[in-house]
Amino acid sequence: MSGSIAQPPNNTLPLSVRDLTVAWYRKPVIWDVGLDVTPGQLVGVIGPNGAGKSTFLKAIMDLVPRASGRIEIFGQSYKRSRHRVGYVPQRESVDWDFPVSVLDVVTMGLYGKIGWCMPVRRHHREAALRALERVGIGEFANRQISQLSGGQQQRTFLARALVQDADLYLMDEPFAAVDAATEKAIVQILREMKQAGKTTIVIHHDLHTVPEYFDSVVLLNMRVVASGPTETVFTRDNLEKTYGGRLTLLDEATEAMRRRERTL
Amino acid sequence: MRTLAALHSFLAFAASSLTDRSIRWPTWPEWQRVLLLQDYNTRVVMLGTMLLGLAAGMVGSFTLLRRRALMGDALSHATLPGVGLAFLIAPSLGLAEKSLPVLLTGAALSGIAGVIAILYVRNLTRLKEDAALGIVLSVFFGAGIAILSIAQQSVGHSAGLESFIYGKPASMIESDRLLIGCSGVLTLLIMGVLFKELTLLCFDEGFAKSRGYPVLLLDLVLMGLVVIVTIIGLQAVGLVLMIALLVIPAAASRFWTQNLKQMILISAAIGGAGGFLGAAMSALFRNLPAGAMIVLVCSSLFFISMMFGTERGVVVRALRRRDLNRSVDHQHLLRGMFELQESRGPKAGIPFSELQTLRSWSSHRLLKEIERCRRKGLVFRNSDQKLCLTSSGLVEASRLVHEHRLWELYLITHADVAPGRVDQSADAIEHVLEPELIAQLEELLLQKRRVQGIAPSPHPVDATEHAS
Amino acid sequence: MSALSNWSWDYDGWIVLAGILCAVAASLPGNFLLLRRMSLLGDAISHAILPGLAVAFLITGSRSSLPMFLGAVIVGLLTAVFTEWIRNFGEVDEGASMGVVFTTLFALGLVMIVQAADHVDLDPGCVLYGSLETTTFDMVNVAGTEIPRVVLVLAAVTVINLVVVVLFFKELKLSAFDPALATTCGISARLMHYLLMIIVAVTAVASFESVGNILVVAMFVVPPATAFLLTERLRSMIIVSALIAAVSATLGHVSALVVPSWFGYRSTSTSGMMALCAGILFFAVSLFAPQHGVLIRILRRQRLSRRILSEDLIALLYRMDERKSGVVASIDQLRAALLSGGLMSSLLMKQHARKGHVIATANGYQLTDSGRRLGAELVRSHRLWEQYLVSEGGVAVDRIHGQAEQLEHFTGRELRDRLQQETSAPVLDPHGSPIPPE
Structure with a gap:
């Protein structure tokens, strides 16, 4: 049951899952x-x-074994196209006491390009600094990473994804527990990335903001309940099928839709 | 260099002695004597090590679940300076320097100091658990060696002390077994009383803290238990091999069960069996040191458990995965054929190439599944090599399709509870869901069928299903 | 210091050098072990190599060190490989799988040794724990100078470790910090893992052979842990850990000579004392480290709570003064309102009196002009924050006080001005109290 966001024109789709x-x-x-x-x-x-959202992302990157199915990224297996994939993990997945600076973490996004045994040069650091400035935390470049707030840590990850210059980004809850300002900044960057032709898949929790943030949604509850453009797919009916009869959530979503309608 | 020189001379000897001697197989009466515990000395040793294995197996379960399997490693090393100091101080207190109670008191005190040091590093610095254990282990051990080296000067020899590092179960006497027995019972009692609390501590420290449990105190109790078991084990199997008794049985029991109580029992049983059999083998065969044999028996049991454990064993998990893959293929094939035949009529065969594009399976995998279904009499090839469902295949396929649609319906109507319960690979939906619920779903499915005139899958994107 | 009177550079100098080399060689990979939370691997490997030594000898029958060295390194690597297998295939916790592997290998080694050594009264202690004291017994002539073989071996190992760490610094760092990213970058985290394991095994075996395993196990963990508390960059952490390793080795040998003499004994095990010295250094650093030291943190916390109390006292007096100008409040009144300790409160009020913020009268304390200014600033911060939280943050009025109470202590002039701007210069706070002007 392939819920398709658009019919595949050719085999160079950023992501195709069967x-x-x-x-x-x-x-x-x-x-x-x-x-x-x-x-x-x-x-x-x-x-x-x-509902298996994180598992879905991990399966795309071959991090969990799959019982059946085929995944193609730009028409190839993950292994062969992984240099075109940028992954932004959940914040808890790394040790924030690790003795590196913010700039170091962002520079890590470039290690693949720098190559084995080659040192990090100044222009790499400058690129990393530009990415940090783009996400709005340039002034913290030389801090140790544990001295950042949650939102700043998330921005660091985002900056690292930016310097990676991938074509497909997979983000595991980048908005989890960040402040409002960071959320706005991240959304801004995501839109810029979209304009640059990048494809981004984001696991998201907050139904309120879905219509505002995303062009397309995938409603996932073990299987794809529905997928497609937000306007047509993000409906009360589909949400009920995804979330069941939990009223508070539905009310939230309905409220979100109403807001969306007002802004249109 | 002395080290190498010693090793060389020893190994040279070893080589020569290995060539002219083979291990003698014990006679039947010898077997009997040992296994039926007729010999007094052997009995003391075997029962003692068995008790030790039981106690260590139980305590080890908790430390394993607390993700601190190597705590025994650190704490057993931490007892060494205490042993050395007790050895040095005992004469000035008018006691024999090798008196066991004095040495064990020293060991206990420095073990407790080790516990405090671990908690200090873990809770008050930003270092992690493993570093805390590593620091305590190496520094206390270094201090212990330094003190023992002084002790050797003062008394001239400290031969008795070596057994704390390597263990000499054979030297175990009745009073030792009593000591081990008492400590074992004490450990058991403490664990029985605090079972619930320790479980909570191991399962979810944060939650325990939020519920007002004294987490630090419980931690101390757990480590205290480790110290007790370690100290009584020092005499029997020695410092390094004591670690094995704390880690291996617990790790092995995980393969057999997911239930904590059972896990503790199995772990105790493995530890006990290791102690008993290890000591028995050492008594039966000359030159097999008991401490090492106990460990080797335990690790053999570990590998057996790891391979064949009924809950998480490697074989079981591999079989499960294979079954799952097969059941997924099975469902895909039969459902796919059913739906194609539904639209084309029952007589129409389906060419292999079409089946292959139906799903993203390799032709190898598909062929194997077809072969399995053919053997079960569910499908056959007709005259022009196309595939058809047999009548029993049709029954099976329609059952699968029906069940699949019920599952989908369940997932939609009960989305909030469903993910935890959906088990499509179950033999039948009745095995998972209550009959009333199924009746409800059936009713819903019927309604839909009536409204739409067909039996669709109940989700909108289904129209494009298999289109690609 | 009579114990040092026998110091001879030809003898003790070499011992210290061997100790330093071993310590530095171990601390280099130790940093990565620490950061990957595998600190106990050094210990595991150095126990597990026992059967490697025995088997290598039994197979080759050779007494030369090379086969033994190789045998031990291979078994050391196998320890890492088996640990990894059991962890992956058996889904066993890393620590536990390490424990299973190394104790089993150790037991196997012990059985082999005892099995074979029927009549030899062999003390396995001297096999395992080695001794630095014998460094100078085996000298090699290099370019006309007599150098202990141990020093040569350890120097080679140090150089190897240094080269690996420098050359693969970037890769080791990334695969320790975020293995998933390393893999997406095409740097195989597994490959780096085994590279690290190779140098750990080589270091463990080389040191084991020459100086015993206590020293190397301690130096894998303790200096990197100490450096971790002192630094915030991996590069400096590695350098500092090497320095600490060298210092503890030197101190260790000196104290092995000196300390026992205080109690009337002769010198004791040098490697044991080196480990102990590293431990003492660690303890001192954990207490006094400028950023993360335990004492410093306690002190900092106390100073902060004192400052907050001191400011709360002045703010309280200001509020009372607001209601009734020139009010005199006794220490008990102030204490009761703030629920604070009596001693600390009166100490802090005396301090305020000394600074001229308040005048002490017979009935209590009265604000002076400078004290009123100070109080006004604090109360202004508090009420501006309340206004801000309500108007900008949308927080309910009954929940703002607590938050503002904390924020007021960290608000300077500049921040107040910005608050004033953002809340469009209010005159009253949400509770209706006047906001004092700057």
Whole structure:
């Protein structure tokens, strides 16, 4: 059941997933997921807790074994096209006490380009600094990373993804527990990336902001409930199918839709 | 260099002695004597090490779950300076320097100092658990060696002390076993009383803290238990191999169960069996040191558990994964054929190439699945090599399709609870969901069928299904 | 210092040099072990190599060190490989799988040794723990100078480790910090893992052979841990850890000679004392480190809470003064309102009196003009924050006080001006109290 965001014109789609089934201990976590993402889209993946959103991203990057299915990134396996993929993990996935500066972390995005055993040169650091300034935390470049707030840490990750200069970005909850200013800044950057022709897939939690942030959404609850342009897919009916009858959430979403309508 | 010289001379000897001697297989009466515990000395040793294995297995379960498996490593090294100091100080207190109670008191005190040091590093600096253990281990051990080296000067020899590092179960006497027995019972009691609290500590420290449990105190109790077990084990199996008894049985029991109580019991059993069998083998075969044999028996049990454990064993998990992949393929094939035949009529065969484009499977995988279904009599090839469902295949396929649609419907109507319960690979939906719920879903499916005139899958993108 | 009177550079100098080389060689990869949370791997490997030594000898029958060295390094690597296997295939926690592997290998080694050594009264202690004291017994002539073989071996290992760390600095750093990213960058985290394991095993075996394993196990962990508390960059952490390693080695040998003499004993195990000295250095640093030291942090916290209390006292007096000008408040009144300790409050009020913020009268304290200015600033910050939280943050009026109470202590003139601007210069706060002018 391939919920397709657009019909595939050719095989150079940034991401094409077929029949993906992933299971832990016999129990499927995601099930027969199919998805095509066209270039230059900002895609939100939403769904309830335990719906397999993170597993979906990890499966794309071959980090979890899959029971069936095929995944193509720009028409190739992940292994062969991984230099075109930028991953922004959840903040907790690294040790923030690690003795490196903010600039160092951003420069790490360039290590693949710098090459084995070659030292980091000044122009690499300058590129990293530009990325940091772009996300608005240039003045913290020389701080040790544990001295950053949650929002600043998330911006650091974003800057690192920027210098990587990938074509497809996978972001695992970049908006989790960040302040309002950071959220705005991140959205701004995501839009700029979209304009530059990058494709970004973002796991998102906050239904309020979905219509405002994303061109397309994928409603995921073990399987793709619906996917496509936000206006047509982000409906009360589909949300009910994704989240069940949890009223508060639905009210939130309805409220969000109403706001969206007002702004249109 | 002395080290190498010693090693060389020893190894040279080893080589010569290995060539002219083979291990003698014990006679039947010898087996009997040892295994039926007829010999007094052997009995003391075997029961003692078995008790030790039991206690260590139980305590080890908790430290393993606390992700501190190597705490025993650090704490057993931490006892060494205490042993050395006790050895030095005992004569001035008018006691024999090798009196066991004095040495064990010293070991206990410095073990406790080690516990405090670990907690200090872990809680008050920004270093992590492993660094705390590593620091305590190496520094205390260094101090211990320095003190022992002084002790050697003062008494001339400290032969008894070596057994703390390498263990000499054979030297175990009745009073030692009593000591081990008492400490074992004490450990058991403490763990029984604090079972709930220790479980919580291991499972979710943050939650325990938020519920007002004295986490630090519980931590201390857990480490205290490790110290007790370690100290009684020092005499028997020695410092390094004591670690094994704390780690291996617990790690092995994880392969058999997910239930904590069972895990502790299994771990105790493995530890006990290791102690018993290891000591028995050492008694039966000349020149097999008991401490090392206990460890080797335990690690053999570990590898057996790791391979064949019924819960998380390697074989079981590989089989499970294979079954899962097969069941996914099975469902894909039969459902795909059913739906194609639905639209084309039952007689129309389906060419292989079409099946292959249906899903993203390799032709190898598809062929194997077809072969499995053919053997079960679910599909056959008709005269022009196209695939058809047999009548029993049709029944099976329609059952799968029906169940699949029920699952999908369930996922949609009960989205908030569904992800935890959906188990498409289950043999039948009835095994997972309650009958009333299924009746409800059936009703819903019927309604939809009536409204739409067909039996669609209940989600909108389904129209494009298999289009690619 | 009579114990040092026998110091001879020909003898003790070499011992110290061997110790320093071993310590530095171990501390270099130790930094990465620490950051990857594998500090105990050094210990595991140095125990596990026992069967490697025995098997290498039994197979080749050779007494030369090279086969033994290779055998031990291979078994050391196998320790890492097996640990990795059990962790992956068995889904066992890393520490536990390490524990299973190294104790099993150690036991195997012990069985081999004892099995074979039937009649030899062999003390495995001297096999395992080696001794630095014998450094000068085995000299090699290099370009006309007599150099202990141990020093040569350890110098070679130090150079190898240094080259690896410098050459692969970037890769080691990334794969320790974020293995997933390393893999997307085409730097195989697994490859780097095994590269690190190779130099750890080589270091462990070379040191084991020459100076015993206590020293090397300690130096894998303790100097990097100490440096971790002192530095904020990986590069400086590595340099500092090497320095600390060298210092503890030197101090270790000196104290091995000196300390026992205080109690009337002869010198003790040098490598043991080196480990102990590293531990003492670590403890001192953990207490006194300028950024992360335990004492410093306690002091800092106390100073902060004192400052906050001191400011709260003045702000309270100001508020009372607002209601009734020239009010005199006793220390008990102030204390009761702030729920603070009596001693600390009166000390702080005396301090205020000394600074001229208040005048002490028989009935209590009264604000002076300078004290009133100080109080006004604090109260102004507090009320501006309240206004800001309500108007900009949308926080409910009944929940703003607590937050403003904390923020007021960290608000300077500049921030107040910005608050004033953003809240469009209010006169009253949300509770209706006047906001004092600057």
